[in-house]
Structures are given as C-alpha cells and as structure tokens.
Amino acid sequence: xxxxxxxxxxxxxxxxxxxxxxxxxxxxxxxxxxxxxxxxxxxxxxxxxxxxxxxxxxxxxxxxxxxxxxxxxxxxxxxxxxxxxxxxxxxxxxxxxxxxxxxxxxxxxxxxxxxxxxxxxxxxxxxxxxxxxxxxxxxxxxxxxxxxxxxxxxxxxxxxxxxxxxxxxxxxxxxxxxxxxxxxxxxxxxxxxxxxxxxxxxxxxxxxxxxxxxxxxxxxxxxxxxxxxxxxxxxxxxxxxxxxxxxxxxxxxxxxxxxxxxxxxxxxxxxxxxxxxxxxxxxxxxxxxxxxxxxxxxxxxxxxxx
Numbered sequence: 001x002x003x004x005x006x007x008x009x010x011x012x013x014x015x016x017x018x019x020x021x022x023x024x025x026x027x028x029x030x031x032x033x034x035x036x037x038x039x040x041x042x043x044x045x046x047x048x049x050x051x052x053x054x055x056x057x058x059x060x061x062x063x064x065x066x067x068x069x070x071x072x073x074x075x076x077x078x079x080x081x082x083x084x085x086x087x088x089x090x091x092x093x094x095x096x097x098x099x100x101x102x103x104x105x106x107x108x109x110x111x112x113x114x115x116x117x118x119x120x121x122x123x124x125x126x127x128x129x130x131x132x133x134x135x136x137x138x139x140x141x142x143x144x145x146x147x148x149x150x151x152x153x154x155x156x157x158x159x160x161x162x163x164x165x166x167x168x169x170x171x172x173x174x175x176x177x178x179x180x181x182x183x184x185x186x187x188x189x190x191x192x193x194x195x196x197x198x199x200x201x202x203x204x205x206x207x208x209x210x211x212x213x214x215x216x217x218x219x220x221x222x223x224x225x226x227x228x229x230x231x232x233x234x235x236x237x238x239x240x241x242x243x244x245x246x247x248x249x250x251x252x253x254x255x256x257x258x259x260x261x262x263x264x265x266x267x268x269x270x271x272x273x274x275x276x277x278x279x280x281x282x283x284x285x286x287x288x289x290x291x292x293x294x295x296x297x298x299x300x301x302x303x304x305x306x
Contacts, residue, residue: 094120
C-alpha cells in the first residue's frame, strides 16, 4: 500500500492533526490551504477511512486518525533526523529550526544573531509563555519558565538561566497587613499570582513546600506584577534582581515567610531522543555563549512570569 501513498499527504495529515485546523497546518507547512485539504482528502480516499471529523467550528480526530498519527510520528521524526544528519555533512549548518520561546528582547537578539551566522537555517519562532502540550510535537525546541520540580514528560529539560526570587510588598500594603512570618499567614493575605504560566497556583517554595494563596490579581507579566506590588495590590514573588532598586529605595519591602521561594528558571526543552538534533545542539551552545558574552548569564530582566 505504501507505494500508493505520497509523503506530502502524510505530512499534511500530521500537521492538521497537531493543529486541528487546515489553515494553521497550511501556515506551519507553508503551503496553500487548498493543497493541505487535497492531501488530506486523497489520503482518506486511498485508505478508505475517515481520519478527521470536520465540523463548522473544529476538527476532531477519529480513532483511525489517532492510530495513524501515533504510528507515523516516530517514522517522520526519524526520517527528519536522518535528513538533517545527512545535510550536516556539508560545510554549513542548515535545515528548519522550529522554536517556541518567550518574547524577551535579549532572546530575540540571540536568535537573530544565530540565524545571521547560519544563513542556511530556516527559522520558525512562536512566542508563547504557556504553550499547549499538544502542539509541542511540531517544534524542535521550547524555551519556557518554571519554578520548582518539573512535571514528567518525554522532553529533555536543560537549565539555561536561574534567578533567585523573593516575596515583596509595598509599605502601603504592610500598613494594612502585618508582614507574614509563616506560609500559613502568607496564605491569608492578598497576593499577586500567575494567570497560567508556572502552573499558576500554588506558590512554590524551597523544600518542596507549596502554598495556595488568596489572589484577585492574576497576570502573566513580571512587569504587571511588579507595578501592582508597588501600588499595594498584594504580596508578590519577583526575581531578586528585577526589584532590587525598589528594595534599596524602600518602595518595596522583602518579606520572610520562613522559606525562600523557588528560583525562577528558564529551561530549554527538546526531544527525548538519544541525541539532540545538531541544529538544536548548536543553537543551545550559541545561546549559552551569547548569554555569557552579554553579561546576562544570571541577570536579564524577565518581562513575563511572576
């Protein structure tokens, strides 16, 4: 049967399955939507089975579609790796590097510089703070923030940057709520938390301690959290360096609830295969060297997570 199936049909099906959208799959593959739709129809016709149920609002995989996707993913990934390894026998790094990353200026400069040094690399970068687990399979590398113990996954996690953090509050807030001296007391006062990133809730402290906190102000922005803390809207966990000036001048006060918050860490996640793709390996080496050269190995100012 394989002689009757064309590879573009399978790649289009794979992309549509991941995106649950022909339009988004076409954007990912950089093909016209009509081509992707035709590939899917030809594949279903040749297999004589429905792979995706289409409704007016979304697409839903059938049992046959799920089985086919789970079967071909290891094959297409292995094929892609083989082609990448072969291409790397040339003098320059090339291929398609697909990344999900936070929208941070220092990362943008590093990625642009990497592509400048490797002009045969084709880059696709999606800036997201909290990517949905299902779409990660379409990417080579994910740069994402975390606090505390990571959840188990099939991805390798490599630490890129680490920032010690602290609990802070404005003097105006402390006039209404005395400084909490324990996690129990901290859980009873107004706090500023993440909306979705960093697992949102609860707050995470050293020694594996977690704390559900009381919050009416939830944001996915370190800048917004800091601004709210300065206004006295709640207690916040911020990277130490990002609020050191405000601590020094008294606009914020550091709180000691008995345990220190877990550090804010920027991780690089990539496929759990035995060896990372060469393009991922070279990019991560470039990233680490650039961070040292720019003097921000521990001191960039994250614009996003709380």
